[in-house]
Amino acid sequence: MVPLDPIDPPNEFELIAALFAPLAASAPEALALTDDAALYATSPGGQTVLTVDAMVEGVHFLPDDPAESVARKLLRVSLSDLAAKGAAPKGYLLVTAWRDGTPLSWMRAFAAGLASDQQIFGIALWGGDTVRTPGPPSFTLTAIGEVPAGTMLKRGGARVGDGIYVTGTIGDAVLGLRALRGGLVGLDKTHRDWLAGRYRLPEPRLAAGGALRGIASGALDISDGLMADLGHLCAVSGVGARIELDRVPLSLAARAAVALDGGLIEAIAGGGDDYEILFAAAPGREAEIADIATETRTPIVRIGTVLPAGEGVNPVDAAGRPVAFKHLGYRHF
Ligand SMILES: [Mg+2]
Known part of the structure; x- marks a missing residue:
């Protein structure tokens, strides 16, 4: 640990020594962040999964989001990708582009957030870069x-007749973001805070994802x-799907929000940032999935069925009638 002057902005090397080297200390792959690259040997019989x-x-985050939660969400979003691929996390590389004048306290809190999640997920920093912007x-x-x-686990293996399943609950993050932006005013503060927590701190489903291999x-x-993500899965698999909206699992807080405004179901089905696993599995796998x-x-609940590609990707209500949504899914561009 190198002491940093709280007044003088630290240079890149001081920052690495003070903030990042401790995050890499437990990982031989990181070579103590003293080299140009990390060095990693995949386990015998293993394949490396990168995201x-x-x-x-x-x-992707709000200017007043706490530094710890920004860092933890960043890590968890990538761990969620590994979870959905059935992969066990090993390490990570990080590029930080700090705004000119970012207080050292903010950077320290960011590193502390990473340190706490490294403990939870049993991984360490292997390398990266740090720049100003x-x-x-x-x-x-x-x-x-x-x-x-x-x-x-790949996107492109769903077959007609498979069940469609999700982990956890859907829509909490999009509702949490609305709460953080001053929406959902009629909703209990406890519920709004809980939803905001789900927006800020997703739960990568690593154990379930690993168990779903095969x-x-x-x-x-x-x-x-x-x-939108169901659409991605179906497009790559060359299939369609029907989702029964009344089976989509909602948290207590999301149900309370929908009770106040039934129109929120469209935000729930369309909003992003859930970081739950959406998967298809052949009929006959129900008991294994229940065990997982x-x-x-x-x-884990079943919410729909894979259909032939010509059927499209459709939400239906409890009576099986098609539901038309206006805006679905986050578009990056
Ligand atoms: Mg993903």
């Missing part, structure tokens, strides 16, 4: 995971929104 995500202030801050994280060779026919994590839910303590 990268960027978060930009004003786009005159624009909004942005953070880019590459997560490295492993699967036994040939077992990574069982799920196709899988991805919900980041753009339930209907119990063993990994992860709620």
Whole structure:
């Protein structure tokens, strides 16, 4: 640990020594952040799974979001991708682009957030880069995971007749974001705070994802929104799907919000940032899936069925009638 002058802005090397080297201390792959690259040997019989995500202030997080939760969400979003691929996380690479004049206290809190999640998920920093920017801050994280060779869950394996399942509850994050932006005013403060927490701190479903290797026919994590990501899964698999909206699992807080405004169901089906796993599995796998839910303590429910491609990707109500939504899913551009 190198002491930093709280007044003079630290240079890149001081920052790395003070903030990032401690995050890399437990990982031999990181070479104590003293080299140009990390060095990693995949386990025998394993394959490496890599995923990268960027978060930009004003786009993926709010300017007043706490630094700890920005850092933890950044890490968890990538871990969620590994979870949906059935991969076990090993380490990560990080690029931080700090806005000029970012207080050292904010940077320290960011590193503290990473440190606490490293403990939870048993991983460490392997390398990265740190730069300054005159624009909004942005953070880019590459997560490295492993699967036994040939077992990574892919998007493109869903078959007609498969059930469609999700972990956890859907829509909490989009409702939490609305609450943070001053919406959902009629809703209990306890519920609004809980939803905001789900927006700020997703729960990567690593245990469930790992257990679904060999069982799920196709899988991805919900980041753009339930209907949009279902569309992605179906497009790559060359199939269609029907989702029964009344089966989509909602938290207590989301149900309370919908009770006040039934129109929120469209936001729930269309909103992003859930970081739950959406997967398809052949009929006959129900009992194994129920066991996985119990063993990994992860709620998993069936919400629909894979159909031939010509059927499209459709939400239906409890009576089986098609439901038309106006705006579905987060579009990046
Ligand atoms: Mg993803």
